[in-house]
Amino acid sequence: MKFHGSWRTLLGLAAMGILLLATTAWAADTIVLGTAMSQTGKYAREGKFYVDGYQITVDALNKAGGVKVGGKPYKLELKMYDDQSDPNLSVRLFTRLVTSDKVNFLLGPYSSGIVTPASSVSEKYEIPMVQGGGASGQIFSRGYKYIFGTLPKAEFYFLSAIAAAANLNPPIKTAALVYSNEAFDRSVADGSRQLLKDYKIEKVYDEEYQPATQDFTSILAVIKSKNPDMILLAGHTENSLNFIRQSQAQDVSPKMWVFTVGPPTADFRKVLGKAAEYAYGVTPWLADMDVGGEIFASAREFDKQFRERFGYEADYHVAAGAAAVLAFKFGIEKANSLDPKKVRDALAGLDVETLYGRVKFEATGQIAMGQVLIQIKEGKVVPVYAAGKFVNKAVYPMPKWSQRK
């Protein structure tokens, strides 16, 4: 027995030694970016955009020579777990990434509801996290130093939409505000309420719903009875989809409707087909925008490479994820160090042009960037209103369902 035991100890020690050697060898010239992304569960769809966005950017960076620190090139490596769309699991996984996997830096998860608790892990261990998945003001209002976000402020998501609505002919007079009771969508609603007031649009309906809602017929029945000029919906892709389909079946058609998530995504237009026509959406990024930088010379080039590799169009989720990886490259090179504190300071002062646009963080850690109002016309995403002016003519008012072919 004793012999047996000592053998085991010896074996264990040997294994540990090999592991230790392996980790030191591996740590010598790689920078590990750790993340937990939703690959299963309710955010599996959006999560995939980030998984692919992170991967293509890491590979492109490595192909272009990696990240240079002190003149020495480092390869980037992704260490990824699946948080199953569960905020509690996400916190455990990020804690594991920091404490036992000892990754260098953190890329964020998806959705404000998960980023908010996950960012507490990065703050506690003082490891910078750059994320492209959460835009709620909650994430950035806690005075945290180690969280950076590449999605624009949730409170201003509908700014371009509401500004455009007030300047259309005839102008929008009344609006219905529908939003899920998740952190992000609540922030959007809070911001929109103020914006509607500023632009003197009367709010005739203002209700929150559960994000898992499938059936919107009751909500639609009430909205229909109020007959608003415009409907603003803040929710997830599936909510927007159900809302539009059921509006058609219930014959609800306002002059204009705007969705936080959905219209810029190819999948959304494919599933809805013609019913998606004329819907407005907002996006910080479009593949045919005139932006570009190192690694990916232009948004178009990025989209092309992305489509070749993954077989679907890159949308703003993908680009925001790519921007998060690139922020680390520039941050680390600027800091010329792998020290988390130094990289954090470099990120805070970053100002670079990328495929995603200008990456420059505000003091809160959130990117200083606006949204473009887009509309779906003949299955294509057309920018309508950006930076305070119309860039293309909108189809307005939206034709009623009965008048559509």
Add this chain to the structure above:
Amino acid sequence: MLTLQVLINGILLGGLYGIMAIGMSLIWGVMNIVNIAHGPLIMLGAYVTYWTFTLWGWDPFLSLPVTIVALFVYGYLLQRLILNLVVRAQLFLTLLLTFGIEVAMVNLARIFWSSDLRQVTPTYAAANFSVGGLTIPYVRLWVFVTTVVLSVVFLLIMERTRLGRAIRATAEELRAARLTGIPVGHIYAVTYGLGAALAGAAGAMWGMLFPVTPMMGGALTLKSFVVAVLGGLGTMMGAVVGGLILGLAESFSSTFIGPTYPNAISFGLLVLILIFRPTGVLGKGEGR
């Protein structure tokens, strides 16, 4: 007018909830299995309809028999080969096993079909008509009519056929059923198959109204559970009544209290029923 519209919406949706829950109630009532894999069966039915529609252009209502047969066979085999091993064991064991089946089904669906949102969109998907200011979508109406027809057919099978009698006998007195020569293993498998077939039919119709994804089942298992308990376990009419109650409760609470409340109201109802009528609205006798 709004109240009437809400009433109609609630009834039309309630019919679908009803048929979703009949299978759950049946399996639970006969074998004492709380079928966690019920939602994934609905999901599978939705996918069968989606694929026959997308690949071969079959009308989702006409392909209903195909979906029903496919799910029956799947359910039969599942019970015969796997669940029969632990049937009549402790509730916890069967719970665990159906939970495992749930996880496997959801993840296989995710691997084979990806987690993309899909939708069955026949040309008439959004057609509707108006009567006196009320808007009624055709698909929802047809779905309601189909659920009523299917429920009646199912009730007739249970009440009037030898098979139905065998199933009920097995549920009521296992030993006596065995003594009279009822092949219990086979009857169990048929029961599960019937439950799966009804779940599949519900899925086919769910897919015409809402997006289809591998993850859609979880919430539906829960809904079926609530409906089955509301109506009374093991009573098939109970599931239909429970479905209508849930549909109406959701649609009224969402309109008049607020769209965040339907779940609170549904589960509140469940708690109330469990306190005051533990055997469900149509349940017979005293609770165990």
